[in-house]
Amino acid sequence: MLAAKAGSCAQAEATLAEVEREMSTLGLASDASLPTAEEQAERAQIATSRRAISQQLAQETRRSAGALARIDRALALLPTGCDERQVAAAAQAVKDARDALGASQRSLLEAVRDAQIAEDLGK
Structure with a gap:
């Protein structure tokens, strides 16, 4: 049964190789490599979301640093450890x-x- 399909597999491989050669000759002239308007809008939306997330992360980092500084100041005001x-x-x-x-x-x-x-x- 495998022997019968071997010919079909060889023919499929040859067809695939031929299609790949034809596609490589097309190069950049093919419209498939250019993003569509929908893809461009999606990429712009992703970029906007990334910028917003980056800003939120920076804001949270500043907030956390402020909180840690307040904790450090409060700890500095505490008396030193007691001798048992x-x-x-x-x-x-x-x-x-x-x-x-x-x-x-x-x-x-x-x-x-x-x-x-x-x-x-x-x-």
Whole structure:
């Protein structure tokens, strides 16, 4: 079956070669290489779209750069990193102050109670 089609394939290849030779002799005289009015309009529209996209990209780039600059300025205003030892020492000082307050309150309550007892006994 392949042998029967081999002749047809050879004839098709010869025809293709002949058509290609004829097309190459036509060169630029052929209207097929010139863009149609529709293709020219489409290319103009594509060029316009590309320019618009390029402008939008530039605008977004400027906007992003501005946002990053604002973030950098805000970060520069923040205090430097805290030393964890200072935070731990401050937490311990708060705990000690609370303990001292609790002891003072207990002492005050005991003194008030003792004063009331002494007053009650003195009556």
